[in-house]
Amino acid sequence: WQSRFTHLIGYGASYYAYLFDRVLAGRIWSRVFAGDYAHTPASGIDALNPLSREAGERFKNEVLRWGGGRDPWKSLASVLDNGQTKGSEIEAIAEGNRSAMRTVGSWQLSDI
Secondary structure, eight states, X not given: OTTOOGGGXXXXXXXXXXXXXXXXXXXXXXXXXXXXXXXXXXXXOOTTOTTOHHXXXXXXXXXXXXXXXXXXXXXXXXXXXXXXXXXXXXXXXXHTSHHHHHHHHHOOGGGO
């Protein structure tokens, strides 16, 4: 086994996917759960409570309830569409094409 490098095959892609998922999770956390938006009585969302029922319901309804039955880019766009993400970014993400990858690629781990 010392002469084989099969353990390295796919490692780069796996690590990239890990970083990509970490950026997505961080953006969802900061925009939906961590209180990046102000509390408004009309929305009923408590910005100071990352465990608020409203934020959890939003994530459940926009992402989890679809399982594999909806384009994940559309789910990501809809959960981030809460007034904290630019409309142009939401549109780009919802398309799920090269522009969506460029948009997500512009988010950095330090930004979240």
